[in-house]
Amino acid sequence: MTASEILKMMPLIIVLATPLITMLIIALHRNHLTTMIVSVIGLVLAIIAIPYSKALDLTKIGELLIIDNYALFYFLLIFTATIAIIIPSYPYLEMRFKGNREEYYLLILTATLGSSVLAASTHFVSFFLGLEILSVSLYALISYLRQTNEGIEAGLKYLILAAVSSAFLVFGMALIYSQTGKMEFNALMQFFSNSSKLNLISIVGLVLMIVGFGFKLAVVPFHTWSPDVYEGAPAPVSAFIASVSKGGILALLFRFFSQYDVLNSKPLFLIFALLAVFSMFGGNFLALLQTNVKRLLAYSSIAHFGYILVAFLAGNNAQNFKGVEAATFYIVSYFITIIGAFIVVGIFSTREREAMSVSDYRGLYWRHPWLSVAFSAMLFSLAGIPLTAGFIGKYYVLASGIDNQLWTLVIILIVNSALGVYYYLRIVVEMFSQPEEAAETKHPSPSVGVMTGLILAVLTIALIWLGVYPTGVIGAIKISVMGL
Amino acid sequence: MNSIIPYLIVGAIVFVLGIFTIVYKKNAVGILMGVELVLNSVNINFIAFAKFVDTGIHGQIISIFVIILAAAEAAIALAIILNIYRMKATVDVTQLNKMKH
Amino acid sequence: MTGFYIALIFFVTGMFLVAVTLLFSRLLQTKKPSPDKYLTYECGELPQGGAWIRFNNRFYIIALIFIIFDVEIVFMFPWAVVYGKIGLLAFVEMFIFIVVLLVGLAYVWANGDLQWVKPRPKLEHLPKAKGK
Numbered sequence: 001m002t003a004s005e006i007l008k009m010m011p012l013i014i015v016l017a018t019p020l021i022t023m024l025i026i027a028l029h030r031n032h033l034t035t036m037i038v039s040v041i042g043l044v045l046a047i048i049a050i051p052y053s054k055a056l057d058l059t060k061i062g063e064l065l066i067i068d069n070y071a072l073f074y075f076l077l078i079f080t081a082t083i084a085i086i087i088p089s090y091p092y093l094e095m096r097f098k099g100n101r102e103e104y105y106l107l108i109l110t111a112t113l114g115s116s117v118l119a120a121s122t123h124f125v126s127f128f129l130g131l132e133i134l135s136v137s138l139y140a141l142i143s144y145l146r147q148t149n150e151g152i153e154a155g156l157k158y159l160i161l162a163a164v165s166s167a168f169l170v171f172g173m174a175l176i177y178s179q180t181g182k183m184e185f186n187a188l189m190q191f192f193s194n195s196s197k198l199n200l201i202s203i204v205g206l207v208l209m210i211v212g213f214g215f216k217l218a219v220v221p222f223h224t225w226s227p228d229v230y231e232g233a234p235a236p237v238s239a240f241i242a243s244v245s246k247g248g249i250l251a252l253l254f255r256f257f258s259q260y261d262v263l264n265s266k267p268l269f270l271i272f273a274l275l276a277v278f279s280m281f282g283g284n285f286l287a288l289l290q291t292n293v294k295r296l297l298a299y300s301s302i303a304h305f306g307y308i309l310v311a312f313l314a315g316n317n318a319q320n321f322k323g324v325e326a327a328t329f330y331i332v333s334y335f336i337t338i339i340g341a342f343i344v345v346g347i348f349s350t351r352e353r354e355a356m357s358v359s360d361y362r363g364l365y366w367r368h369p370w371l372s373v374a375f376s377a378m379l380f381s382l383a384g385i386p387l388t389a390g391f392i393g394k395y396y397v398l399a400s401g402i403d404n405q406l407w408t409l410v411i412i413l414i415v416n417s418a419l420g421v422y423y424y425l426r427i428v429v430e431m432f433s434q435p436e437e438a439a440e441t442k443h444p445s446p447s448v449g450v451m452t453g454l455i456l457a458v459l460t461i462a463l464i465w466l467g468v469y470p471t472g473v474i475g476a477i478k479i480s481v482m483g484l
Numbered sequence: 485m486n487s488i489i490p491y492l493i494v495g496a497i498v499f500v501l502g503i504f505t506i507v508y509k510k511n512a513v514g515i516l517m518g519v520e521l522v523l524n525s526v527n528i529n530f531i532a533f534a535k536f537v538d539t540g541i542h543g544q545i546i547s548i549f550v551i552i553l554a555a556a557e558a559a560i561a562l563a564i565i566l567n568i569y570r571m572k573a574t575v576d577v578t579q580l581n582k583m584k585h
Numbered sequence: 586m587t588g589f590y591i592a593l594i595f596f597v598t599g600m601f602l603v604a605v606t607l608l609f610s611r612l613l614q615t616k617k618p619s620p621d622k623y624l625t626y627e628c629g630e631l632p633q634g635g636a637w638i639r640f641n642n643r644f645y646i647i648a649l650i651f652i653i654f655d656v657e658i659v660f661m662f663p664w665a666v667v668y669g670k671i672g673l674l675a676f677v678e679m680f681i682f683i684v685v686l687l688v689g690l691a692y693v694w695a696n697g698d699l700q701w702v703k704p705r706p707k708l709e710h711l712p713k714a715k716g717k
Contacts, residue, residue, distance in 0.1 A: 020685060020688050023688050023689070023691075023692045024688055024691065024692070026692060026695070027688075027691045027692045027694070027695035027696070028695070124542075124546060125542070125545060125546050125549060128546060128549060128550075128553075129549055132549075132553045132556070132557075136553075136556050136557060136560055139557075139560045139561070139564065140560055140563070140564075143564050143567065146567045149571060149572075152564060152567050152568050152571065153568075153580045155564050156512060156564050156565070156568060156577070156580060157580070159557075159560070159561050159564060160506075160512070160515055160516075160519075160577070163516070163519040163557055163561070164506060164519060164522075166553075167502075167519055167522040167523055167526065170523070170526045170546075170550060171499065171522070171525075171526050171529070173526075173546075174526050174529040174530050174533065174543075175529075177530065177533050177537070177538070177542070177543060178529070178533045178537055179537075180537075181533070181537040181538040181539065182538075182542075183542045183546070490589055545663075548659050548660065548663070551656065551659055552656055552657075552659060552660075555652050555653065555655075555656035556653070556656075558652065559649045559652055559653055562645060562648075562649060563649065566642065566645055
């Protein structure tokens with residue numbers, strides 16, 4: 001381990017050190033605000049370290065990690081998203097949780113570390129470690145509100161299913177290892193590209209690994225945990241699962257297959273295409289039936305990851321990176337919108353319960369005009385309406401699909417987008433409709449903290465900025481994906 | 485002892501027992517035991533492959549991490565199960581059905 | 586495979602011997618049951634209550650803490666094996682590892698989880714404890 005390697009890893013090291021320091025601070029003096037501020041400072045320092053790390057030339061750290069522009073781009077995305085989730089968590093926890101609130105930040109920071117290790121991983125060992133750091137922290141985070149029935153129920157469900165899925169994943173790794181004797185992604189993909197060596201055992205191994213990926217991304221048919229977990233988990237944690245956790249896995253998925261042409265490989269293309277089609281239809285149809293906003297967002301997130309898989313299929317390897325580019329842009333816009341939406345859900349939660357029913361949002365415009373405008377912007381973006389980031393993202397995904405003549409998938413995607421518009425607009429209509437009498441007493445007005453309001457405003461502006469002028473971000477994504 | 489087959493057979497038996505336990509147990513702790521069995525069967529496989537397929541020791545390294553994971557998972561899981569027991573006085577997973585569509 | 590056949594023969598022979606002994610004792614024994622014979626300790630302590638009681642939660646907490654710190658030893662065995670070859674770097678790495686563990690220990694200690702009787706946390710906003 002040389003000095004320049006340590007410098008290169010600085011963002012990761014800072015994110016690793018922050019929970020340790022936070023832990024010491026908790027041991028010395030327990031204070032909710034201090035803990036929150038220290039964790040935000042740690043993440044900001046990690047973001048500041050990213051350009052310095054980028055300036056260094058070497059990329060490979062030992063056998064396990066590779067910190068190239070792609071990894072650094074995802075680091076930036078993950079750290080920023082975590083800051084946007086941590087700050088609104090403070091008023092949320094103050095309101096809804098009695099007990100030790102400080103450990104929440106420890107767990108979020110370790111989960112962030114796990115997710116960023118995934119983005120930089122190029123070896124089964126670091127993949128496994130990152131994944132498990134992420135999911136073990138998530139078990140505790142989901143059941144963090146342990147005085148609520150839903151919280152611990154969701155925690156146990158996620159625990160059992162995630163444990164089983166990661167057991168499948170490592171079993172798949174073992175099977176692949178048995179055929180190749182290697183664990184590095186590039187070496188594996190070279191092995192698989194030679195299709196004469198692709199025998200039954202390695203295909204079974206790959207399928208088991210895809211089960212593990214699919215579970216974490218919550219694509220149909222591995223989605224059953226996601227509505228329950230989104231509903232039971234605290235709103236900021238739901239935002240975290242939907243954004244940071246899935247983003248890390250997706251970054252890894254792109255890197256894992258980056259040397260392998262999925263488009264021209266029969267079995268893998270079929271598997272991923274089926275996953276994408278099932279997720280789009282399943283997610284959207286189930287979302288249509290929902291009246292619970294958190295469950296609705298869960299099902300819609302299933303559908304969105306179906307769209308992302310279409311982009312992934314349309315171009316994932318060194319000859320043809322259009323798809324991964326489109327998918328990465330889609331993830332950026334999805335991060336912004338889903339975090340914003342869950343922040344709004346968090347703001348409207350009361351001491352007793354979270355604002356989950358669609359009727360809770362009835363007439364919101366007449367009580368909180370700004371909040372309802374921000375929430376509408378998020379929902380419009382999720383629906384993919386022009387002038388929002390979601391529209392540009394969907395446009396890129398479609399363009400990459402059309403480039404590669406994936407007509408069936410493209411048509412299914414368009415049909416599903418139309419379905420999606422309906423249920424997002426239902427919430428918007430509800431917000432702008434006239435409230436019935438005595439609604440004021442039924443929904444006590446929440447007060448929005450300065451910092452939370454600021455984060456929400458920044459997210460909304462970013463959303464519209466990306467929708468109007470996406471060139472800058474797309475350029476950054478192009479550069480970062482190039483070296484994959 | 486120079487054949488990989490016995491290791492694979494033991495690994496497969498433990499794996500099937502683990503899956504069977506996960507599917508049939510209603511007790512949350514029992515399900516966890518099933519998960520641990522599956523992880524251990526993976527360990528057996530990894531170590532066998534490290535001996536017979538790989539020239540290095542990657543398989544042994546990853547198996548150490550799997551052991552650590554199993555412990556961490558068990559710790560968190562027991563903590564969650566304790567909380568469930570405090571609230572519901574049962575650890576039967578079929579009783580956890582408060583959330584439905 | 587010969588090693589496995591030897592093990593198999595050993596296993597079968599062992600089972601056979603145990604079965605024969607048990608059968609022989611069953612044939613020879615006389616049966617005179619009395620309540621005293623069914624006690625857990627045939628002489629000495631009288632057992633009180635059933636064995637299926639609720640254990641104190643503290644057992645679980647202590648066990649959890651133990652298992653977390655205990656398993657880390659796994660990393661030290663391979664470290665000790667290669668220590669001579671790597672030298673100072675290995676020392677520094679293990680030092681960092683131990684420091685991380687110590688931070689965890691400090692945290693657990695400060696929370697009072699190492700004591701058998703946990704001091705009640707002075708959380709003024711905590712509602713009055715339910716039950717128990």
